Amino acid sequence: MSLPSFTATTAALARRTWIKTFRRPVVLTFSFVQPLMWMLFFGFLFQRFRPEGFGADTRYIDFLAPGVSLMTVLFGASQSGIGWIRDLQTGFLPRMLGTPASRAALLFGKIAADVARLVAQAFAVLLVGVLVGARLAPSLVPVLCGTVAVALFATAFSCLSCAIALRARAQETMATFVHLVNMPLLFTSTILVPDRQMPEWLAGISRLNPLTLAADAWPGAFLSGTMPSIPVTLIPLALLSVVLFALALWSMNRISIERAG
Numbered sequence: 001m002s003l004p005s006f007t008a009t010t011a012a013l014a015r016r017t018w019i020k021t022f023r024r025p026v027v028l029t030f031s032f033v034q035p036l037m038w039m040l041f042f043g044f045l046f047q048r049f050r051p052e053g054f055g056a057d058t059r060y061i062d063f064l065a066p067g068v069s070l071m072t073v074l075f076g077a078s079q080s081g082i083g084w085i086r087d088l089q090t091g092f093l094p095r096m097l098g099t100p101a102s103r104a105a106l107l108f109g110k111i112a113a114d115v116a117r118l119v120a121q122a123f124a125v126l127l128v129g130v131l132v133g134a135r136l137a138p139s140l141v142p143v144l145c146g147t148v149a150v151a152l153f154a155t156a157f158s159c160l161s162c163a164i165a166l167r168a169r170a171q172e173t174m175a176t177f178v179h180l181v182n183m184p185l186l187f188t189s190t191i192l193v194p195d196r197q198m199p200e201w202l203a204g205i206s207r208l209n210p211l212t213l214a215a216d217a218w219p220g221a222f223l224s225g226t227m228p229s230i231p232v233t234l235i236p237l238a239l240l241s242v243v244l245f246a247l248a249l250w251s252m253n254r255i256s257i258e259r260a261g
Contacts, residue, residue, distance in 0.1 A: 005102070005105075009102060013106050013109025013110050017083065020083065034075070035072050039061065042060075043065075047061065052194055052196050054224050055223070061132070061133055061134050063223065065126055065136065066218045067218075069122040069123070070215055072118070072121050072122060073157075074186065076118045077114065077118060077158040078157060078161050080114045085169060094255065107249055114154070118158075136223065139221060142217075142227050143221045143222065145221065145227055145234070149233055149237055150214050152237035153237055156210065156240040156244045157210075159245045163244065163247045163248040167254075186211070188205045188206050188209050189211040191211065195207070210237065210240055
């Protein structure tokens with residue numbers, strides 16, 4: 001497939017994904033209401049807690065705002081595959097797979113649209129955090145690197161969600177995936193508490209959590225101007241994104257094979 005055709009297919013799928021998202025405003029509304037509740041309840045409930053490693057003046061609400069914005073990315077990316085289930089049930093996806101369009105372009109278009117939306121939501125939630133009292137001091141280059149880390153995590157987890165959806169083909173299974181995976185990832189990451197203030201066993205688990213890689217890059221960019229480590233943070237997230245994209249693409253190819261058979 002030529003590059004212009006690949007680009008056109010990707011753009012068409014991305015545009016379709018955005019249109020479908022904006023036609024369901026309840027999803028976007030919920031994505032802002034839930035973080036606001038987390039920030040209000042947790043931010044003020046633990047207002048005496050002081051996160052270490054970001055300066056003596058950093059309050060918990062300051063640390064929590066970037067964490068909750070990343071939590072929004074986690075929850076949104078985990079539901080990325082639900083759209084494919086609807087497309088399977090309506091017959092849209094099988095018809096698309098029967099065309100000469102590149103399957104990689106189809107998948108890339110959807111993932112790109114979801115990731116762009118999730119990164120935009122993360123910044124919007126940060127703004128909400130500022131409105132409820134969080135004090136942020138963003139630095140340009142660390143924020144750009146942190147954004148790359150968040151986008152890579154969103155890509156990896158959206159691909160995983162799509163791979164599971166294309167194999168399960170049932171919204172009930174996806175709901176189980178969302179609930180069984182999101183909470184353990186959330187509470188074993190450094191979104192809510194820095195690892196240096198965790199019990200040692202939990203800190204050890206958090207180091208194996210891909211969400212921690214994004215969490216280590218994101219709050220530091222807005223609180224202390226800390227640059228994420230490219231070998232430690234960005235390269236592992238990039239490799240994870242490639243592997244899970246390949247897994248999702250394999251799931252799409254399986255559907256094509258079954259349809260042809």
